[in-house]
Amino acid sequence: MTAVEFHPLTFVDEPDGVVVGRSDTQSYAVLPDDGAALLRRLASGMTLEEAAQWYHTEFGESVDMTDFLDTLRELGFVREGTDDPARLPPLRLPPLRLRRLGAWAFSPAAWAGYAALVTACLVMLVTHPGVRPHTDNVFFSPSLVVVQVSLALAQVPAVSWHEFFHVLAGRRLGVPTRLSMSRRLYFLVVETDLDGLYGVPRRKRYVPFLAGMLADVLLFSALTLLAGSGPSWAAGPALAVAYTILFRLVWQFYLFLRTDLYYVFTTLLGCSALHDATSAYLRTKLSRLPGVRPPDLDESAWSPRERLMAPWFALVTVCGVGFLLATAALAVVPLLWGFATRLGPQLAHGTAGGAGFWDAIVSLALFFTDFALLVVVSRREAARRGTHSRSKETTP
Incomplete structure (x- = not known):
């Protein structure tokens, strides 16, 4: 035996x-x-x-x-x-850190505190119109370089705070969630590994998936209260960072980009690879168009539920692209316009030795450096994917 x-x-x-x-x-x-x-x-x-x-x-x-x-x-x-x-030696699993902190962070007392903070923020937004989100809040300093550098540096702790809540929500369930650094295009980003949630019932996965959005709402609320009732010197930077947090919350509704809400959505539907199944479905339907390569796997590679939901999620994807373009027009374009209207006069009327002129020059250099890096890295990624796909096609 x-x-x-x-x-x-x-x-x-x-x-x-x-x-x-x-x-x-x-x-x-x-x-x-x-x-x-x-x-x-x-x-x-x-x-x-x-x-x-x-x-x-x-x-x-x-x-x-x-x-x-x-x-x-x-x-x-x-x-x-x-x-x-x-x-065999006895099996000993290492203790899971932060589990007690995770339990406290999502305890009834903590939820009561979160509700009080958000309620106070809503009252502040109603009674103090000056703290309401607006594009002009981003330009808290006459120096565009200060604005660009400050907001770039603020994103690291803000995103880490978002991901840390994912970690705590998973640890409270005994799931060894952990933070890691990765790259999106040429940006270093912090991500949370939530694969361990596959080992818990679906009804317990929603809080870990939504914990990052909760963290963003709490941070936005705290910054708004700081701007409205804190020292005057902190109001400008606080409102600028709060405005960027709104972008991150809106981003979560782009389900086709596999955001936090995408995982909530697929958990509700009982799917595990809906994005990949939908991509294969769309590429199959569009494979007759020039430049569209048919998928490597046919639709039979996916579960029956994913094949059933793929056409519906394809519609969600199309609508999501429209929503992305709409929010870009309503939010990103005004930001670029505000940048241009501040940059132009400094370049046109400033002197070569003036602080405003050189601030505009450095700011413009930072902007075009970001854009150039974006183009270079995007082309390298496209070339890498093309090389990888060709090698797969020639492999016996």
């Missing part, structure tokens, strides 16, 4: 199967109901022979236990060296 030792596994029922995984390594797989049931028997201590007999009795079919076990080993579910489980 051969028994196999497994790492601690989570089993979560989903509409298209059972998500089985290891939270410590965040390795997850969707197994059919019968495969998950078989794995449960093995993890409970059944030998391979007993589990194979149970499967045959329960489902009326034979199972290749060797192939099944090889798959489980590839997923990292099997503890290595389990030919003799008695010789």
Whole structure:
């Protein structure tokens, strides 16, 4: 009789199967109901022979236990060296830090505090029109360089605050969420790894997904209150940063970009790869157009639920692009206009030795440097993707 030792596994029922995984390594797989049931028997201590007999009795079919076990080993579910489980050292998982802080951050007392802060912000917005979001709030200093550099530096702690709330919301559930640095185009960004949420029931995933937006609302509220009742020197920078936070909140509604709300949406629908399924669906429908490459996988590669929802999410994607263009026209264009109307007079009427003239020159140089880097990095990314796709096509 051969028994196999497994790492601690989570089993979560989903509409298209059972998500089985290891939270410590965040390795997850969707197994059919019968495969998950078989794995449960093995993890409970059944030998391979007993589990194979149970499967045959329960489902009326034979199972290749060797192939099944090889798959489980590839997923990292099997503890290595389990030919003799008695010789394995006891399994000890490292303690999860910040779990107590996460529990406190989402306790009833904390929610009451959050509600009080947001309510005070709403009262401030109603009673003090000067603190309401407006494009002019961004230009809190006559120096455009000061504005650009200050807002760029403020984004690092603001985004970290957003992601830190994701971490705390996951840690309170015992999920080893963690922060990491990555790159979007040429920007360094902070991201939270939330794959561990696949190991908890769907109803418990919503707060971790929405925690970042909660953090943004709290920060916006605190900055608004600071501008309205704090020292006068802090009002301008506070309102400028608060305005950028609104951009980040609006960004979350671009579901087709896989934002926080996208994961809330797909969790409600019971899908795990709706974006990829929709992309394949759209490319299949548009493959007759010039320049549109058909998808590498056909629609049969996705679950029945994702194939059902892909046409509807394609409509959401089209509407989302329209919403992005509309918000750009209402928010980004006024910002660029405000920048131009402040930059132009300094260049036209300033003197070569004046502070305003050189502030405008440096500000313009920063703007075009950002734009040039954007173009260069975008082309490199496109070239890299093109090289990768060609190598896949030529691989035997």
